[in-house]
Amino acid sequence: MVDKIRRLPIFGEVFVKVGDAVAYDTTVARTEISGEPEIVKAAKIIGLEPDELPPYLLKQIGDKVEEGELIAYYTAFFGLMKKRVPSPITGIIEAISEVTGQVIIRGSPVPVEVDAYIPGKVVEVLPGEGAVIETNAAFIQGIFGIGEERHGKIHIAVDSSDEELTADHVKPEYKGDVLVGGSMVTMDALKKSVDLGVSCVVVGGVRHDDLTTFIGEEIGVAITGQEEVGITLIVTEGFGRMRMSQRTFDLLKSFEGYQASVNGATQIRAGVLRPEIIIPHEQGLERSTDGALASGMIPGTPVRIIRQPYFGAIGKVTFLPIELQQVESESHVRVLDVELDDGRVVTVPRANVEIIEE
């Protein structure tokens, strides 16, 4: 089962209750963020000292004003000299300062909504904030992504996890789909996917230069999800040409034709957030992997090496020495021995492997 917390940024109204069935686009909660303030230098416009302003004000704190409506009006020399201060926006007078002669007008509130994002059932309501949606689904976590929440039908565009996703693989009938490639996506394939309205591309790797060109700037710090590039991109392995993990590829393939909810948002800081692919389905429940992960690494644990010189290699832990050992860089670190799929046994720092969830 997959749970998603759907929460407003500030308090508001929740529209669902426990037990409700929701679709991708069901509105779960709504609120209003106070409107933007507009500062009008009324005294300066008229040419008065701030404390001389009050007699010429036509509106007081709390009054509503329309855009263009006068908030202050000044006449002198028997009406020969006139100065008007119109409101630049429609809103409410929030403050009038006798120190600065500024009038602050608060604009109309801005509505903010949160939808369900995944189809499922409401299992908990967070009063005033949102709800928790639960669904029976497969959950795949990427390593890096860009682009916002979307959904679409899964389509496997390549024959193997090692094949590049090129422009030739991208076809008009994939409009709205979640397109799965293998080891890498080319720049042309990304551009064509956007042109044809593909919803999301899931792929093993992407070249750093291509990503920079595609989003129009170099990624400095990995806080993503807000890019407006017309597509969501989820990278499952890393940068450069990287064969998609066979298990991830097979899992996606087994759900070809299913609808998936995807989100490219990545935040690699405290409160780490990785991109995700959620595939709701009606099949039997698979066992959770939490238990296996909690027990940590033991001989036999399947791992993937995530740094040179064996980056991407997969194998099983054979030995976990307790003492620190010296590696090629001359650092003394905690290591483990891994028997790779090709039979070689290599020693790598423990920090450089990740457990493969089974």
Added chain:
Amino acid sequence: MATLRKPTEQMQFILATDVGSTTTKSRFFHRKEGEWRFLVAGEAPTTVEAPYEDVTMGVQNAVREVEELTGHRILALDGSGIVIPYDGRVGVDLYCTTSSAGGGLQMMVAGLVKSMTAESANRAALGAGAIVMDVIAKDDGRQAYQKIQRIRSLRPDMILLAGGTDGGASSHVMEIAELIRASEPKPRLGVGYDLPIVYAGNKALRPQIKDLMSKDFALDMVDNLRPVLEVENTEPARRAVHELFMEHVMSHAPGYTKLMKWTDVDIMPTPAGEGMAMQLIADTYKENVLGVGLGGATTNVYSVVDGRFVRSVSANLGMSYSVTNVMKEAGIENIMRWIPFNLEEEEVSSRLMNKMIRPTTIPQTLEDLIVEHSVAREALRLGLAHHRTIATRLKGIQLERTVADMFDQAVEETYVKMMIIDIIAGTGGLLSHAPRRIQSMFILIDAWQPEGVTRMFQDSVFMMPHLGVLSTVYKDAAWSIFDKDCLVRLGTCIAPAGTAEPGKHVMKVRLEMPDGETYEEDLSYGEIKLLPLPERHDAKAVITPARGFDLGKGSGHAVERTIMGGVAGVLLDARGRPIPLPEESSQSREVLLNWFEALDLYPEEKLKELV
């Protein structure tokens, strides 16, 4: 406020922790035969995030490691925290902690004029250990609506508002205050409490500021940080920031209310602790110090020059989370120039991106290590450049200029000049974990290019923040541990400033070693040499630079100094300043290799294989 449970002279055991954003580090200290020493360290993942959302769990786990290593029980059996004071069997006499979990202290700063009060407010916030998210000023080049949008999008932990000298500008300061209020900034840690704001501006405006702000903000008003243009007084603002940090920010972070009850000393932001440690070095040696905390996400640079302490933080320069931002800001070509073998730019950038998305991985190969060391040089270089924009003379003051100055049109803004820096001190994972100590020394030298005679130190096992917070209540213990167990003496760098043609004579060095043996070295331009002189040994040196080269006493003038030894030794650097690296990459690689080999920087055979 610190409330010690035992007089310091009776204390025997002290525990200090740092609750970092990923790891909580405990350090255990003991007084033995009248001398305070570091005993052991413990580490555990920080538990500020869900599902734990209680930092004390991570603290207990880190302390438990100390208990296991020493057999000395510190934690109460009922889970109520740390046993204080030591009763002859269990517990410690003092517990203190720093914290940067959950992003540390994030502040927004505002002032009237960007280069005057706003700049002073920025220095005050940085000095208090904050990450400054933005500096708002009347002349910051943005329209009012842009400032409002920016303030609304930030979710700071606190705001520091300055502006105007005492009795000076008033309505412009109020305009900034009204703009802030109208923007309705929201605190980062939840919506259920008032955002703290410190007012340190024109004191004549206090009644108006109170009327405007006290209803919606937790307002604290302190002495003006620029009472007159000629004086910057950041201390009251810095103290207020610390108090509000405890009272309003920490108390809303998960588990901190509990942690605050455990500690005897106010929780301090980690960089503030680190800054205290740098000040401790400067105070003790009575010398100018330039220090750095090169972390995974941020680079903090500290300077203490003629007693003036300034901290800068480059929030997005670091060796793991922010490693690709170093690449972005420095440019990949500037990282490539430190790599002495052939690697494709795309290969290096992919590796750095992969490090950023998997920040806890470590270099296994020599090639990877050298790539990371190249990035470190650039992060340090950029960090210092940023620091120099903050450590500046006070602006808005009329400068007295002599006739000699008339020929020198530009007035340099920063006073952080390498020739006046006596000590360089570094801390942070990359420097502390460098497999050979000479590597961290050389990285610092390449990046900062010290001039003259500079002593170099580094943190042994990351305990500068711990000792910094401890120094606020028990300076003698902090210094004893600092001196004996924390500060690794790397050695001394002797580097005349100047340039010349390759092969030209640069300096003659005569070193009289503690055993009476003397070394005489003549160095030519571009040469570099390392002489062994062990830690806690001094040598007498007479250094005579060639004409055109300066060691602090003018071109060609000899200096006599006592030179500090260290684990790396005495580095004679005749590369001149700025360090010349050929533009052409194959020549540049050859030059680098010569330097690396001269210092035995990396394992020779492996390095040859890479080239």
